[in-house]
Amino acid sequence: MKTGVPINILEAQMTPESGQMIVDVPVDNRRLKEVVSAFETEGVRVQEIVSTITIDFDKCMSCGACVSPCPVSAITQKTDWDIEYDEKKCIRCKVCVDACPVGAIAFL
Amino acid sequence: MAEERGSEKLRSYEQINAKIKKGDAVVMTAEEFVEYARDHGASVAAHEVDVVTTGTFGAMCSSGAFLNFGHSDPPIKMAHCWLNDVPAYRGLAAVDAYIGATAMSEKEGFEYGGGHVIEDLVSHRQIELRGDAYGTDCYPRKSIETAFTIDDLNQAILVNPRNAYQHYNAATNGTDRVLYTYMGTLLPKYGNVTYSGAGELSPLYKDKCFETIGLGTRIFLGGGIGYVAGEGTQHFPQQQFGTIMVRGDLKQMTSKYLRGATFHKYGTTLYVGLGIPIPIINERVAESAAIPDDQIATNILDYGVPSPSRPSVRTASYKELKTGKVTINGQEVRASPVSSFKYAKEIAQTLKRWIEEKVFLLTRPVELIADHREFRPLRIRKP
Numbered sequence: 001m002k003t004g005v006p007i008n009i010l011e012a013q014m015t016p017e018s019g020q021m022i023v024d025v026p027v028d029n030r031r032l033k034e035v036v037s038a039f040e041t042e043g044v045r046v047q048e049i050v051s052t053i054t055i056d057f058d059k060c061m062s063c064g065a066c067v068s069p070c071p072v073s074a075i076t077q078k079t080d081w082d083i084e085y086d087e088k089k090c091i092r093c094k095v096c097v098d099a100c101p102v103g104a105i106a107f108l
Numbered sequence: 109m110a111e112e113r114g115s116e117k118l119r120s121y122e123q124i125n126a127k128i129k130k131g132d133a134v135v136m137t138a139e140e141f142v143e144y145a146r147d148h149g150a151s152v153a154a155h156e157v158d159v160v161t162t163g164t165f166g167a168m169c170s171s172g173a174f175l176n177f178g179h180s181d182p183p184i185k186m187a188h189c190w191l192n193d194v195p196a197y198r199g200l201a202a203v204d205a206y207i208g209a210t211a212m213s214e215k216e217g218f219e220y221g222g223g224h225v226i227e228d229l230v231s232h233r234q235i236e237l238r239g240d241a242y243g244t245d246c247y248p249r250k251s252i253e254t255a256f257t258i259d260d261l262n263q264a265i266l267v268n269p270r271n272a273y274q275h276y277n278a279a280t281n282g283t284d285r286v287l288y289t290y291m292g293t294l295l296p297k298y299g300n301v302t303y304s305g306a307g308e309l310s311p312l313y314k315d316k317c318f319e320t321i322g323l324g325t326r327i328f329l330g331g332g333i334g335y336v337a338g339e340g341t342q343h344f345p346q347q348q349f350g351t352i353m354v355r356g357d358l359k360q361m362t363s364k365y366l367r368g369a370t371f372h373k374y375g376t377t378l379y380v381g382l383g384i385p386i387p388i389i390n391e392r393v394a395e396s397a398a399i400p401d402d403q404i405a406t407n408i409l410d411y412g413v414p415s416p417s418r419p420s421v422r423t424a425s426y427k428e429l430k431t432g433k434v435t436i437n438g439q440e441v442r443a444s445p446v447s448s449f450k451y452a453k454e455i456a457q458t459l460k461r462w463i464e465e466k467v468f469l470l471t472r473p474v475e476l477i478a479d480h481r482e483f484r485p486l487r488i489r490k491p
Contacts, residue, residue: 061165061367061379061448061450061451062448062449062450062451063165063166063379063445063446063447063448064444064445064446064448064449065292065293065302065444065445065446066444067432067442067444068292068300068301068302068432068442068443068444069292069293069294069295069299069300069444070442071295071299073442076432077432077444080450081448081449081450082450095293098288098293098372099292099293099372101167101292101369101370101371101377101379101446102367102368102369102370102379103370
Protein backbone atom coordinates (compact mmCIF):
# COMPACT_ATOMS: atom_id res chain seq x y z
CA MET A 1 0.00 0.00 0.00
CA LYS A 2 2.96 2.29 0.77
CA THR A 3 4.39 2.02 -2.72
CA GLY A 4 1.13 1.55 -4.64
CA VAL A 5 2.59 -1.51 -6.35
CA PRO A 6 0.10 -4.42 -6.63
CA ILE A 7 1.76 -7.72 -5.66
CA ASN A 8 0.54 -11.30 -6.25
CA ILE A 9 0.74 -13.61 -3.25
CA LEU A 10 1.60 -17.07 -4.69
CA GLU A 11 1.99 -19.00 -1.44
CA ALA A 12 1.56 -18.08 2.22
CA GLN A 13 2.13 -19.92 5.48
CA MET A 14 1.00 -18.13 8.63
CA THR A 15 1.17 -19.15 12.28
CA PRO A 16 0.45 -17.08 15.40
CA GLU A 17 4.22 -16.69 15.84
CA SER A 18 5.42 -16.06 12.30
CA GLY A 19 4.60 -16.22 8.66
CA GLN A 20 6.19 -16.43 5.26
CA MET A 21 4.95 -15.92 1.78
CA ILE A 22 6.11 -16.06 -1.79
CA VAL A 23 5.10 -13.01 -3.77
CA ASP A 24 5.36 -12.02 -7.39
CA VAL A 25 6.23 -8.33 -7.82
CA PRO A 26 5.63 -7.51 -11.49
CA VAL A 27 7.62 -4.27 -11.74
CA ASP A 28 11.00 -3.06 -12.99
CA ASN A 29 14.14 -3.10 -10.81
CA ARG A 30 13.76 0.48 -9.55
CA ARG A 31 10.26 -0.03 -8.20
CA LEU A 32 11.21 -3.50 -6.98
CA LYS A 33 13.81 -1.89 -4.69
CA GLU A 34 11.06 0.38 -3.32
CA VAL A 35 8.85 -2.62 -2.54
CA VAL A 36 11.69 -4.56 -0.90
CA SER A 37 12.65 -1.51 1.17
CA ALA A 38 9.04 -1.04 2.28
CA PHE A 39 8.89 -4.68 3.50
CA GLU A 40 12.27 -4.44 5.25
CA THR A 41 11.28 -1.22 7.01
CA GLU A 42 8.38 -3.17 8.55
CA GLY A 43 10.83 -5.83 9.82
CA VAL A 44 10.13 -8.39 7.08
CA ARG A 45 13.14 -10.36 5.87
CA VAL A 46 13.13 -10.39 2.09
CA GLN A 47 14.94 -12.93 -0.10
CA GLU A 48 14.84 -12.93 -3.88
CA ILE A 49 14.01 -16.36 -5.31
CA VAL A 50 16.41 -17.09 -8.13
CA SER A 51 15.48 -20.76 -8.41
CA THR A 52 13.89 -21.87 -11.55
CA ILE A 53 12.57 -25.06 -13.04
CA THR A 54 14.73 -27.24 -15.23
CA ILE A 55 13.56 -29.79 -17.77
CA ASP A 56 15.57 -32.96 -18.40
CA PHE A 57 14.97 -33.47 -22.11
CA ASP A 58 16.49 -36.96 -21.96
CA LYS A 59 13.57 -37.99 -19.74
CA CYS A 60 10.90 -35.82 -21.39
CA MET A 61 8.44 -37.74 -23.61
CA SER A 62 6.84 -34.58 -25.04
CA CYS A 63 3.49 -35.86 -23.75
CA GLY A 64 2.21 -32.39 -22.82
CA ALA A 65 0.93 -33.22 -19.33
CA CYS A 66 2.84 -30.17 -17.99
CA VAL A 67 1.44 -27.71 -20.53
CA SER A 68 -2.22 -26.98 -19.78
CA PRO A 69 -1.82 -27.03 -15.96
CA CYS A 70 0.70 -24.14 -16.20
CA PRO A 71 -1.41 -21.12 -15.18
CA VAL A 72 0.73 -18.63 -17.08
CA SER A 73 1.61 -20.69 -20.21
CA ALA A 74 5.30 -20.61 -19.38
CA ILE A 75 5.45 -24.17 -20.70
CA THR A 76 4.18 -24.69 -24.23
CA GLN A 77 4.40 -27.22 -27.03
CA LYS A 78 5.92 -26.35 -30.41
CA THR A 79 4.44 -27.50 -33.70
CA ASP A 80 6.58 -30.64 -33.49
CA TRP A 81 5.15 -31.24 -29.98
CA ASP A 82 8.50 -30.63 -28.25
CA ILE A 83 8.26 -28.81 -24.93
CA GLU A 84 9.42 -25.21 -24.59
CA TYR A 85 9.95 -23.30 -21.32
CA ASP A 86 9.91 -19.49 -20.95
CA GLU A 87 11.62 -18.61 -17.67
CA LYS A 88 10.47 -14.99 -17.88
CA LYS A 89 6.83 -16.00 -17.63
CA CYS A 90 7.36 -18.61 -14.91
CA ILE A 91 5.93 -17.75 -11.48
CA ARG A 92 7.58 -20.76 -9.76
CA CYS A 93 4.27 -22.28 -8.69
CA LYS A 94 5.75 -25.78 -9.35
CA VAL A 95 2.49 -27.23 -10.70
CA CYS A 96 4.48 -28.56 -13.68
CA VAL A 97 6.90 -30.45 -11.40
CA ASP A 98 4.10 -32.66 -10.07
CA ALA A 99 2.26 -32.78 -13.39
CA CYS A 100 5.17 -34.42 -15.27
CA PRO A 101 4.57 -38.21 -15.20
CA VAL A 102 8.25 -39.11 -15.61
CA GLY A 103 9.88 -36.63 -13.25
CA ALA A 104 11.57 -34.71 -16.05
CA ILE A 105 10.88 -31.34 -14.39
CA ALA A 106 12.72 -30.23 -11.25
CA PHE A 107 12.68 -27.04 -9.21
CA LEU A 108 16.24 -26.06 -8.26
CA MET B 109 -25.91 -56.93 -49.32
CA ALA B 110 -23.24 -55.34 -47.15
CA GLU B 111 -19.74 -56.62 -47.79
CA GLU B 112 -18.52 -59.12 -45.25
CA ARG B 113 -16.27 -57.59 -42.61
CA GLY B 114 -12.65 -58.25 -43.53
CA SER B 115 -13.27 -59.01 -47.20
CA GLU B 116 -10.12 -58.67 -49.27
CA LYS B 117 -11.71 -57.15 -52.35
CA LEU B 118 -8.91 -54.75 -53.22
CA ARG B 119 -5.87 -56.79 -52.21
CA SER B 120 -5.09 -59.81 -50.08
CA TYR B 121 -2.51 -60.19 -47.33
CA GLU B 122 -0.52 -62.50 -49.61
CA GLN B 123 -0.47 -59.90 -52.38
CA ILE B 124 0.61 -57.18 -49.95
CA ASN B 125 3.38 -59.31 -48.46
CA ALA B 126 4.59 -60.28 -51.95
CA LYS B 127 4.91 -56.58 -52.76
CA ILE B 128 6.70 -55.93 -49.47
CA LYS B 129 9.25 -58.68 -50.26
CA LYS B 130 9.84 -57.18 -53.69
CA GLY B 131 10.14 -53.68 -52.27
CA ASP B 132 7.11 -52.47 -54.25
CA ALA B 133 4.61 -51.92 -51.44
CA VAL B 134 3.16 -48.40 -51.19
CA VAL B 135 3.14 -47.52 -47.51
CA MET B 136 1.98 -44.32 -45.85
CA THR B 137 1.61 -43.24 -42.26
CA ALA B 138 -1.98 -42.45 -41.27
CA GLU B 139 -1.25 -38.70 -41.34
CA GLU B 140 0.15 -38.99 -44.87
CA PHE B 141 -2.83 -41.12 -45.96
CA VAL B 142 -5.34 -38.65 -44.54
CA GLU B 143 -3.74 -35.88 -46.59
CA TYR B 144 -3.46 -38.06 -49.71
CA ALA B 145 -7.12 -39.10 -49.47
CA ARG B 146 -8.15 -35.48 -48.93
CA ASP B 147 -6.28 -34.44 -52.11
CA HIS B 148 -7.16 -37.41 -54.34
CA GLY B 149 -10.26 -38.94 -52.79
CA ALA B 150 -10.49 -42.04 -50.58
CA SER B 151 -11.29 -44.31 -53.54
CA VAL B 152 -8.15 -43.34 -55.47
CA ALA B 153 -6.08 -43.61 -52.29
CA ALA B 154 -7.57 -47.06 -51.62
CA HIS B 155 -6.39 -48.35 -55.00
CA GLU B 156 -2.94 -46.80 -54.80
CA VAL B 157 -1.86 -47.42 -51.18
CA ASP B 158 -1.22 -50.91 -49.82
CA VAL B 159 -0.58 -50.27 -46.11
CA VAL B 160 -1.30 -47.44 -43.68
CA THR B 161 0.78 -47.37 -40.50
CA THR B 162 -0.49 -46.02 -37.21
CA GLY B 163 0.97 -45.22 -33.80
CA THR B 164 0.07 -44.27 -30.27
CA PHE B 165 2.05 -43.61 -27.08
CA GLY B 166 0.09 -43.06 -23.92
CA ALA B 167 -0.51 -44.19 -20.37
CA MET B 168 -1.93 -47.71 -20.49
CA CYS B 169 -2.64 -48.74 -16.93
CA SER B 170 -3.84 -52.23 -17.81
CA SER B 171 -0.37 -53.47 -18.70
CA GLY B 172 2.12 -55.85 -17.18
CA ALA B 173 4.50 -58.70 -17.76
CA PHE B 174 4.70 -62.41 -17.01
CA LEU B 175 8.16 -63.37 -15.76
CA ASN B 176 9.66 -66.79 -15.17
CA PHE B 177 12.66 -66.69 -12.83
CA GLY B 178 13.82 -70.28 -13.16
CA HIS B 179 14.33 -72.57 -10.13
CA SER B 180 16.76 -72.02 -7.28
CA ASP B 181 18.63 -74.80 -5.48
CA PRO B 182 16.87 -75.83 -3.26
CA PRO B 183 13.71 -74.75 -5.11
CA ILE B 184 11.00 -72.44 -3.80
CA LYS B 185 7.28 -72.15 -4.57
CA MET B 186 6.86 -68.49 -3.74
CA ALA B 187 3.67 -67.48 -1.97
CA HIS B 188 4.45 -63.76 -2.27
CA CYS B 189 7.12 -61.93 -4.19
CA TRP B 190 8.35 -58.39 -4.60
CA LEU B 191 10.39 -56.82 -7.36
CA ASN B 192 12.22 -53.73 -6.05
CA ASP B 193 9.62 -53.79 -3.23
CA VAL B 194 6.73 -53.74 -5.73
CA PRO B 195 4.41 -56.71 -5.13
CA ALA B 196 4.00 -59.06 -8.09
CA TYR B 197 1.18 -61.59 -8.42
CA ARG B 198 2.31 -65.08 -7.50
CA GLY B 199 -0.74 -67.31 -7.75
CA LEU B 200 0.82 -69.18 -10.68
CA ALA B 201 2.84 -72.34 -10.12
CA ALA B 202 6.22 -71.94 -8.40
CA VAL B 203 8.26 -69.24 -10.13
CA ASP B 204 5.91 -67.49 -12.56
CA ALA B 205 4.91 -63.97 -11.58
CA TYR B 206 2.90 -61.12 -13.10
CA ILE B 207 4.10 -57.59 -12.47
CA GLY B 208 1.33 -55.09 -13.13
CA ALA B 209 1.90 -51.47 -14.06
CA THR B 210 -0.22 -49.99 -11.29
CA ALA B 211 1.19 -52.02 -8.37
CA MET B 212 3.16 -49.65 -6.15
CA SER B 213 6.31 -49.97 -4.08
CA GLU B 214 5.73 -50.75 -0.40
CA LYS B 215 8.63 -48.43 0.44
CA GLU B 216 8.46 -45.66 -2.18
CA GLY B 217 4.72 -45.60 -2.80
CA PHE B 218 3.61 -43.37 -5.63
CA GLU B 219 7.19 -42.73 -6.81
CA TYR B 220 7.86 -46.26 -8.08
CA GLY B 221 5.60 -48.99 -9.34
CA GLY B 222 5.20 -51.93 -11.68
CA GLY B 223 5.54 -49.69 -14.72
CA HIS B 224 8.92 -48.52 -13.44
CA VAL B 225 9.96 -52.14 -12.81
CA ILE B 226 9.13 -52.97 -16.43
CA GLU B 227 11.10 -49.96 -17.67
CA ASP B 228 14.06 -50.98 -15.47
CA LEU B 229 13.81 -54.56 -16.74
CA VAL B 230 13.83 -53.50 -20.39
CA SER B 231 16.76 -51.18 -19.61
CA HIS B 232 18.72 -54.21 -18.38
CA ARG B 233 18.99 -52.75 -14.86
CA GLN B 234 19.33 -55.08 -11.91
CA ILE B 235 16.07 -55.86 -10.10
CA GLU B 236 15.86 -57.14 -6.52
CA LEU B 237 13.67 -60.19 -6.06
CA ARG B 238 12.35 -61.03 -2.64
CA GLY B 239 10.04 -63.96 -2.01
CA ASP B 240 8.54 -65.98 0.82
CA ALA B 241 6.92 -69.41 0.89
CA TYR B 242 5.20 -71.83 3.27
CA GLY B 243 7.50 -74.60 2.03
CA THR B 244 6.54 -78.06 0.77
CA ASP B 245 8.34 -81.40 0.55
CA CYS B 246 9.07 -80.71 -3.12
CA TYR B 247 9.71 -76.97 -2.70
CA PRO B 248 11.41 -76.82 0.72
CA ARG B 249 12.85 -73.29 0.49
CA LYS B 250 10.92 -70.72 2.55
CA SER B 251 12.51 -67.44 1.55
CA ILE B 252 14.67 -65.98 -1.18
CA GLU B 253 16.49 -62.71 -1.81
CA THR B 254 18.46 -62.21 -4.98
CA ALA B 255 19.06 -59.80 -7.84
CA PHE B 256 18.56 -60.43 -11.54
CA THR B 257 18.39 -58.73 -14.91
CA ILE B 258 16.06 -59.49 -17.84
CA ASP B 259 18.83 -61.63 -19.37
CA ASP B 260 18.63 -64.03 -16.41
CA LEU B 261 14.93 -64.73 -16.95
CA ASN B 262 13.58 -67.66 -18.91
CA GLN B 263 10.70 -65.59 -20.17
CA ALA B 264 9.65 -61.96 -19.85
CA ILE B 265 6.41 -61.59 -21.78
CA LEU B 266 4.56 -58.29 -21.91
CA VAL B 267 0.83 -59.12 -21.73
CA ASN B 268 -1.38 -56.06 -21.57
CA PRO B 269 -5.10 -56.75 -21.02
CA ARG B 270 -6.30 -53.35 -22.24
CA ASN B 271 -4.26 -51.16 -24.60
CA ALA B 272 -4.65 -48.65 -27.40
CA TYR B 273 -8.10 -47.23 -26.73
CA GLN B 274 -9.71 -46.37 -30.06
CA HIS B 275 -10.22 -42.89 -28.69
CA TYR B 276 -10.57 -41.46 -25.18
CA ASN B 277 -12.46 -38.75 -23.33
CA ALA B 278 -10.95 -35.37 -22.62
CA ALA B 279 -10.99 -34.14 -19.04
CA THR B 280 -11.75 -30.93 -17.21
CA ASN B 281 -12.69 -29.91 -13.67
CA GLY B 282 -15.72 -27.88 -12.67
CA THR B 283 -15.03 -28.00 -8.92
CA ASP B 284 -13.24 -25.32 -6.91
CA ARG B 285 -10.20 -27.43 -6.02
CA VAL B 286 -7.33 -28.93 -8.03
CA LEU B 287 -7.90 -32.57 -9.01
CA TYR B 288 -5.11 -35.10 -9.57
CA THR B 289 -6.23 -37.86 -11.94
CA TYR B 290 -5.01 -40.37 -14.52
CA MET B 291 -5.70 -37.57 -17.00
CA GLY B 292 -3.14 -35.43 -15.19
CA THR B 293 -3.56 -32.26 -13.14
CA LEU B 294 -6.94 -30.55 -13.62
CA LEU B 295 -7.19 -26.97 -12.42
CA PRO B 296 -10.39 -25.76 -10.75
CA LYS B 297 -13.28 -23.99 -12.47
CA TYR B 298 -12.47 -25.43 -15.91
CA GLY B 299 -8.91 -24.08 -15.64
CA ASN B 300 -7.57 -26.50 -18.22
CA VAL B 301 -8.45 -29.51 -20.39
CA THR B 302 -6.33 -32.62 -20.93
CA TYR B 303 -6.92 -35.26 -23.57
CA SER B 304 -5.50 -38.60 -24.63
CA GLY B 305 -5.39 -40.71 -27.79
CA ALA B 306 -3.58 -40.28 -31.08
CA GLY B 307 -6.53 -38.98 -33.12
CA GLU B 308 -5.98 -39.62 -36.82
CA LEU B 309 -2.91 -41.76 -35.97
CA SER B 310 -4.90 -43.98 -33.60
CA PRO B 311 -4.48 -47.65 -34.58
CA LEU B 312 -7.99 -48.75 -33.70
CA TYR B 313 -9.67 -45.65 -35.16
CA LYS B 314 -8.05 -46.19 -38.52
CA ASP B 315 -9.72 -49.60 -38.77
CA LYS B 316 -12.93 -48.41 -37.19
CA CYS B 317 -14.99 -51.51 -38.00
CA PHE B 318 -12.19 -53.91 -37.05
CA GLU B 319 -11.80 -55.48 -40.48
CA THR B 320 -8.06 -56.08 -40.28
CA ILE B 321 -7.24 -56.23 -36.56
CA GLY B 322 -7.65 -59.39 -34.56
CA LEU B 323 -5.99 -62.35 -32.88
CA GLY B 324 -2.53 -62.74 -34.39
CA THR B 325 -2.14 -59.29 -35.98
CA ARG B 326 1.55 -58.45 -35.91
CA ILE B 327 2.24 -55.01 -34.42
CA PHE B 328 4.92 -52.60 -33.17
CA LEU B 329 4.95 -52.96 -29.40
CA GLY B 330 7.30 -51.29 -26.94
CA GLY B 331 9.94 -50.73 -29.62
CA GLY B 332 9.87 -54.33 -30.81
CA ILE B 333 7.45 -56.81 -32.31
CA GLY B 334 4.22 -57.84 -30.61
CA TYR B 335 0.90 -59.39 -31.47
CA VAL B 336 -2.75 -58.67 -30.84
CA ALA B 337 -4.04 -61.33 -28.45
CA GLY B 338 -7.73 -60.56 -28.95
CA GLU B 339 -10.09 -57.91 -27.69
CA GLY B 340 -9.06 -55.94 -24.67
CA THR B 341 -11.03 -55.58 -21.49
CA GLN B 342 -13.86 -53.01 -21.55
CA HIS B 343 -13.87 -53.26 -25.36
CA PHE B 344 -16.88 -51.19 -26.45
CA PRO B 345 -16.68 -50.61 -30.19
CA GLN B 346 -20.20 -49.24 -30.68
CA GLN B 347 -19.05 -45.92 -29.18
CA GLN B 348 -15.48 -46.14 -30.51
CA PHE B 349 -14.08 -47.29 -27.17
CA GLY B 350 -12.52 -50.37 -28.73
CA THR B 351 -9.47 -51.87 -27.01
CA ILE B 352 -7.05 -54.73 -27.65
CA MET B 353 -5.08 -57.16 -25.54
CA VAL B 354 -1.49 -57.41 -26.74
CA ARG B 355 1.56 -59.54 -26.04
CA GLY B 356 5.20 -59.55 -26.97
CA ASP B 357 8.65 -60.64 -25.89
CA LEU B 358 9.92 -57.98 -23.51
CA LYS B 359 13.52 -58.99 -24.22
CA GLN B 360 13.39 -57.37 -27.68
CA MET B 361 11.66 -54.14 -26.59
CA THR B 362 13.20 -50.80 -25.61
CA SER B 363 12.70 -48.44 -22.69
CA LYS B 364 12.08 -45.50 -25.03
CA TYR B 365 8.62 -46.97 -25.74
CA LEU B 366 7.96 -48.52 -22.32
CA ARG B 367 8.15 -45.79 -19.69
CA GLY B 368 7.27 -46.14 -16.03
CA ALA B 369 5.25 -43.12 -14.98
CA THR B 370 3.45 -41.59 -12.00
CA PHE B 371 0.38 -39.40 -12.12
CA HIS B 372 0.61 -37.21 -9.00
CA LYS B 373 -1.70 -38.50 -6.23
CA TYR B 374 -3.22 -41.04 -8.63
CA GLY B 375 -0.61 -43.78 -8.89
CA THR B 376 1.85 -45.47 -11.19
CA THR B 377 1.31 -46.61 -14.74
CA LEU B 378 3.19 -47.60 -17.91
CA TYR B 379 3.39 -45.51 -21.07
CA VAL B 380 3.28 -47.99 -23.96
CA GLY B 381 4.27 -47.37 -27.57
CA LEU B 382 2.10 -49.33 -29.98
CA GLY B 383 1.57 -49.22 -33.73
CA ILE B 384 -0.49 -51.30 -36.12
CA PRO B 385 -0.13 -51.59 -39.91
CA ILE B 386 -3.54 -51.40 -41.60
CA PRO B 387 -3.67 -53.31 -44.91
CA ILE B 388 -6.02 -51.53 -47.32
CA ILE B 389 -7.94 -54.68 -48.17
CA ASN B 390 -11.16 -52.94 -49.23
CA GLU B 391 -12.58 -49.45 -49.73
CA ARG B 392 -14.33 -49.40 -46.37
CA VAL B 393 -10.97 -49.83 -44.60
CA ALA B 394 -9.55 -47.03 -46.74
CA GLU B 395 -12.40 -44.69 -45.74
CA SER B 396 -11.74 -45.47 -42.10
CA ALA B 397 -7.97 -44.96 -42.47
CA ALA B 398 -8.65 -41.60 -44.14
CA ILE B 399 -10.70 -40.13 -41.26
CA PRO B 400 -9.04 -36.85 -40.27
CA ASP B 401 -8.74 -35.22 -36.84
CA ASP B 402 -11.62 -32.83 -37.48
CA GLN B 403 -13.96 -35.81 -37.84
CA ILE B 404 -12.80 -37.59 -34.67
CA ALA B 405 -14.78 -36.12 -31.80
CA THR B 406 -14.63 -36.78 -28.11
CA ASN B 407 -16.44 -35.60 -24.99
CA ILE B 408 -14.83 -33.26 -22.48
CA LEU B 409 -15.95 -34.84 -19.22
CA ASP B 410 -16.11 -33.09 -15.86
CA TYR B 411 -13.84 -35.23 -13.65
CA GLY B 412 -15.09 -33.27 -10.68
CA VAL B 413 -18.04 -35.67 -10.64
CA PRO B 414 -16.79 -38.92 -9.04
CA SER B 415 -18.87 -41.33 -11.11
CA PRO B 416 -18.21 -43.61 -14.08
CA SER B 417 -20.96 -41.60 -15.83
CA ARG B 418 -19.34 -38.19 -15.75
CA PRO B 419 -21.26 -35.36 -17.42
CA SER B 420 -20.01 -34.07 -20.73
CA VAL B 421 -19.27 -30.35 -20.68
CA ARG B 422 -19.15 -30.31 -24.48
CA THR B 423 -17.75 -32.29 -27.41
CA ALA B 424 -14.59 -31.31 -29.25
CA SER B 425 -12.70 -32.72 -32.21
CA TYR B 426 -9.07 -33.79 -31.93
CA LYS B 427 -8.31 -31.00 -34.41
CA GLU B 428 -9.70 -28.41 -32.00
CA LEU B 429 -7.99 -29.99 -28.99
CA LYS B 430 -4.65 -30.00 -30.83
CA THR B 431 -4.83 -26.21 -31.30
CA GLY B 432 -4.11 -26.01 -27.58
CA LYS B 433 -7.35 -24.11 -26.78
CA VAL B 434 -11.01 -24.92 -26.42
CA THR B 435 -13.94 -22.74 -25.40
CA ILE B 436 -15.94 -23.67 -22.31
CA ASN B 437 -18.83 -21.46 -21.18
CA GLY B 438 -17.57 -18.67 -23.40
CA GLN B 439 -14.05 -18.74 -21.93
CA GLU B 440 -10.89 -19.82 -23.75
CA VAL B 441 -9.33 -22.76 -21.87
CA ARG B 442 -5.84 -24.23 -22.35
CA ALA B 443 -5.82 -27.82 -23.64
CA SER B 444 -2.90 -30.23 -23.75
CA PRO B 445 -2.45 -33.95 -24.37
CA VAL B 446 -1.18 -36.44 -21.80
CA SER B 447 -0.17 -38.85 -24.58
CA SER B 448 2.76 -38.04 -26.84
CA PHE B 449 1.97 -37.15 -30.45
CA LYS B 450 5.69 -36.86 -31.10
CA TYR B 451 6.23 -40.51 -30.20
CA ALA B 452 3.01 -41.61 -31.96
CA LYS B 453 4.31 -40.12 -35.22
CA GLU B 454 7.72 -41.75 -34.67
CA ILE B 455 6.07 -45.14 -34.16
CA ALA B 456 4.02 -44.83 -37.37
CA GLN B 457 7.17 -43.75 -39.25
CA THR B 458 9.21 -46.60 -37.77
CA LEU B 459 6.61 -49.19 -38.75
CA LYS B 460 6.54 -47.71 -42.27
CA ARG B 461 10.33 -47.98 -42.43
CA TRP B 462 10.31 -51.60 -41.21
CA ILE B 463 7.85 -52.52 -43.98
CA GLU B 464 9.83 -50.62 -46.63
CA GLU B 465 13.03 -52.33 -45.42
CA LYS B 466 11.23 -55.69 -45.81
CA VAL B 467 11.78 -56.70 -42.17
CA PHE B 468 8.09 -56.60 -41.25
CA LEU B 469 5.39 -58.64 -42.97
CA LEU B 470 1.69 -58.34 -42.25
CA THR B 471 -0.41 -61.14 -40.76
CA ARG B 472 -4.03 -62.03 -41.46
CA PRO B 473 -5.77 -62.31 -38.07
CA VAL B 474 -7.11 -65.71 -37.05
CA GLU B 475 -10.25 -64.02 -35.73
CA LEU B 476 -11.29 -60.39 -36.04
CA ILE B 477 -11.94 -58.25 -32.98
CA ALA B 478 -15.68 -58.08 -32.22
CA ASP B 479 -17.49 -55.05 -33.61
CA HIS B 480 -20.20 -55.21 -30.95
CA ARG B 481 -19.97 -55.75 -27.20
CA GLU B 482 -22.00 -54.94 -24.08
CA PHE B 483 -20.29 -52.65 -21.59
CA ARG B 484 -21.45 -53.32 -18.04
CA PRO B 485 -20.86 -51.49 -14.74
CA LEU B 486 -20.01 -53.19 -11.46
CA ARG B 487 -23.28 -53.38 -9.53
CA ILE B 488 -23.24 -53.62 -5.76
CA ARG B 489 -25.34 -56.59 -4.68
CA LYS B 490 -25.59 -58.57 -1.47
CA PRO B 491 -24.07 -62.00 -2.16
